[in-house]
Amino acid sequence: MTAQALAGALADDVRRQVFAAIVLGGADAPAVADRTGLSARQVLTAIRRLVDAGLVAGGDGDLRVDAERLREAARTPVAPRPAGDATDRVLRTFVRDDRLTGLPAQRGRRRVVLVHVAKSFEPGVRYPERAVDEVLRRWCEGGGSDHVALRRYLVDEQLLAREQGVYWRVGD
Incomplete structure (x- = not known):
């Protein structure tokens, strides 16, 4: 995961709310929806995109932040723009x-x-x-x-x- 992919994954307000809810212990889609007040569809779409981006791992009842992927992204140097x-x-x-x-x-x-x-x-x-x-x-x-x-x-x-x-x- 690159820093740009990380920033892109968290650039959306809904995905950021869902990510925060997972960080705070939302282990499944219904728990995340309860914590955020978002619709089930919004939560499921955000979870799918966060999983695709590599920020979230797990499935039903086992959502968690992929801390190792985050550490890896933090250690990866960002190539400077020309x-x-x-x-x-x-x-x-x-x-x-x-x-x-x-x-x-x-x-x-x-x-x-x-x-x-x-x-x-x-x-x-x-x-x-x-x-x-x-x-x-x-x-x-x-x-x-x-x-x-x-x-x-x-x-x-x-x-x-x-x-x-x-x-x-x-x-x-």
């Missing part, structure tokens, strides 16, 4: 034709967008504030954001550095 997928999804959402449609409120997503915007500046080149504003205004055409706020975010996130009105790309 970073490109999440990055691409964020960029598709907030960038259209090299223009910002907006800035994400969530810091992690906002940083993805800012890293993308920061690539507009060559590493090692120093830019006067006016040149930085020109580049950022193009990103903001169409009302996606304010170039001044965008510049501030780039500096705050340490993607651009600033000293006496001169900016440069950090890193790379």
